[in-house]
Amino acid sequence: MVSYIKSNKMKTKCIHKDLIFYLDNELSFDKRTAVEKHLEECADCRSFLAFLQEGMQIIEKEKNTEISPFFYTRLSARLNENPEHQAQSQWARLSQPAFFLLLLFIGIYSGLKLGRNASTTKENNQATSVQMLNDFAAEPIESFLLDEL
Amino acid sequence: MDEAQLIKGIQQGDRKSFQILVETYQRMVVNTCLGIVHNKADAEDLAQDVFLEIFRTAENFRGDSKISTWLYRIATNRSLNFVRNNKRKRFFQSIEDTFTGGRNRNSEISENRGDQPDRNITDQQRSDLLHRAIDRLPEKQRAAFTLNKYEELSYQQIAEIMEISLASVESLIHRAKKNLQEQLLDCYKKKCV
Numbered sequence: 558m559v560s561y562i563k564s565n566k567m568k569t570k571c572i573h574k575d576l577i578f579y580l581d582n583e584l585s586f587d588k589r590t591a592v593e594k595h596l597e598e599c600a601d602c603r604s605f606l607a608f609l610q611e612g613m614q615i616i617e618k619e620k621n622t623e624i625s626p627f628f629y630t631r632l633s634a635r636l637n638e639n640p641e642h643q644a645q646s647q648w649a650r651l652s653q654p655a656f657f658l659l660l661l662f663i664g665i666y667s668g669l670k671l672g673r674n675a676s677t678t679k680e681n682n683q684a685t686s687v688q689m690l691n692d693f694a695a696e697p698i699e700s701f702l703l704d705e706l
Numbered sequence: 707m708d709e710a711q712l713i714k715g716i717q718q719g720d721r722k723s724f725q726i727l728v729e730t731y732q733r734m735v736v737n738t739c740l741g742i743v744h745n746k747a748d749a750e751d752l753a754q755d756v757f758l759e760i761f762r763t764a765e766n767f768r769g770d771s772k773i774s775t776w777l778y779r780i781a782t783n784r785s786l787n788f789v790r791n792n793k794r795k796r797f798f799q800s801i802e803d804t805f806t807g808g809r810n811r812n813s814e815i816s817e818n819r820g821d822q823p824d825r826n827i828t829d830q831q832r833s834d835l836l837h838r839a840i841d842r843l844p845e846k847q848r849a850a851f852t853l854n855k856y857e858e859l860s861y862q863q864i865a866e867i868m869e870i871s872l873a874s875v876e877s878l879i880h881r882a883k884k885n886l887q888e889q890l891l892d893c894y895k896k897k898c899v
Binding site for chain 2: 573574576577578581604605608609611612613615616619620622624625628629631632633635636
């Protein structure tokens with residue numbers, strides 16, 4: 558069987574790309590005849606055609622799906638829902654992201670505020686260290702060491 | 707009762723007219739949604755949303771097109787939005803799974819499989835394969851293909867629903883079929899079913 562397929566492939570090129578259109582009857586008469594002739598000879602293309610057919614049959618099965626007998630009853634119940642309740646739920650849906658957005662802005666604002674305070678503290682520290690350096694200038698290290706003695 | 711009377715009734719809030727509309731078109735709307743979302747329960751929920759939208763916005767219907775065109779348009783848009791939102795949810799779910807070890811996702815899959823105990827594995831695999839292939843199509847190709855295959859609509863009707871030219875519909879469906887064939891061929895070669 559495998560050798561048959563292999564020998565067929567050597568003789569004729571597979572026409573997989575035309576088969577979906579062949580299934581849907583969308584090929585010209587000449588092309589359709591050529592495809593049919595090829596299918597008689599090529600087992601691989603026949604097998605792929607069967608695979609495609611099985612796949613497309615799924616759509617046919619799905620088309621005949623039964624609809625729930627309570628479809629209108631459920632729809633009618635949804636229609637009777639209080640419009641005020643719907644408006645409320647819509648408001649609740651909007652309020653949640655609004656709350657988080659507000660929280661985010663508060664976070665950013667307080668972050669900026671804290672950052673500004675921190676930089677002011679740093680500047681103060683620098684000023685202190687400069688003062689200390691000035692202390693050294695006022696009292697040279699030599700005299701400091703001599704005092705120790 | 708003709709379409710104009712039906713719409714007039716719904717515009718006036720007449721429940722009887724609405725019931726007639728629902729009973730006439732429910733199968734058509736559910737089928738359209740099912741072709742895109744591939745889950746019966748989700749398709750029915752979406753179909754209900756479509757009819758609710760029709761009831762609440764009936765006064766906007768000018769009567770330029772048929773009711774069915776209007777219904778198809780809303781059903782297609784809502785279903786595509788649903789799939790888009792689901793993809794987003796699945797993305798966040800996959801992030802969550804990396805932290806929780808994927809327990810939630812696995813339980814969800816087993817619940818879905820439990821819906822159809824009598825279907826054999828090969829049928830289920832084949833169906834999953836086709837759905838995956840359809841899901842990978844670009845949105846417009848998916849919508850055009852679904853309307854053509856599930857609802858057997860003509861290219862002209864699809865052009866009216868999608869508000870595009872006839873040539874565009876032809877091109878979309880041709881490309882959709884080509885893409886599907888490539889994906890199915892790939893799977894056929896790898897023997898996934």
